[in-house]
Amino acid sequence: MSSQQRSVCVFCGARPGNDPAYMNAAKDLGMSLVKNNLRLVYGAGDIGIMGEVARATQDAGGTVFGVIPVHLMQAEVAKRDLNTFVITEDMHERKKVMVMNSDAFVVLPGGAGSLDEFFEILTWRQLGLHGKPIVLVNINGYWDPLIDLVRHIVDQGFAGEDVWQSINIATNVDEALEIITNA
Numbered sequence: 001m002s003s004q005q006r007s008v009c010v011f012c013g014a015r016p017g018n019d020p021a022y023m024n025a026a027k028d029l030g031m032s033l034v035k036n037n038l039r040l041v042y043g044a045g046d047i048g049i050m051g052e053v054a055r056a057t058q059d060a061g062g063t064v065f066g067v068i069p070v071h072l073m074q075a076e077v078a079k080r081d082l083n084t085f086v087i088t089e090d091m092h093e094r095k096k097v098m099v100m101n102s103d104a105f106v107v108l109p110g111g112a113g114s115l116d117e118f119f120e121i122l123t124w125r126q127l128g129l130h131g132k133p134i135v136l137v138n139i140n141g142y143w144d145p146l147i148d149l150v151r152h153i154v155d156q157g158f159a160g161e162d163v164w165q166s167i168n169i170a171t172n173v174d175e176a177l178e179i180i181t182n183a
Helices: 020-035 048-059 091-100 112-126 144-155 161-165 173-181
Strands: 007-011 039-042 064-069 084-088 104-107 134-137 167-170
Touching (some): 020 048, 020 173, 084 091, 104 112, 112 134, 112 144, 112 161, 134 173, 144 167
16 A cells, blocks of 8 residues: 555435434444545535535544535535535536545445446446445445346346456445455
8 A cells, every 4th residue: 555545435325315324324434434544535515425424524534535516516515625625517527536536435325326426436347447446335225226236237147247246245334444444
């Protein structure tokens, strides 16, 4: 590992979800990133799970790198008090900047945007554009349908076993951090 601080990109919801465990996981993740000397890279919003992971990281004294497209500045309540705050023109550039500034990816519960981000980094890995770890944090079985879908895609011959093996599944934040720190 180089002397430069490693960074973990977190994809997650801009809403809190219905299970309090999701927000608790976001808070735990933020604190755990700091304990492991990892920088948070995320979507720069100050709402939902996204905002919680950033606040927890900041409250624990960590470094936060946020990236937000100009059209989401109001909707996601852009969190401007970050160590690094980048505004992009669109969602594609946002994802590119986040990926290029990260050493690993953690996917907490979220909606369509989190699915989009997950599938894009999974596809990029399949295409050999990166070899960085991808961790789904399956809080209370939230990602079970997604896990089943990816397994189905592989079983039906639309992706190789390497796609399945590219996904690390953790049931909690501690497991996710163990996967990342051992990668």
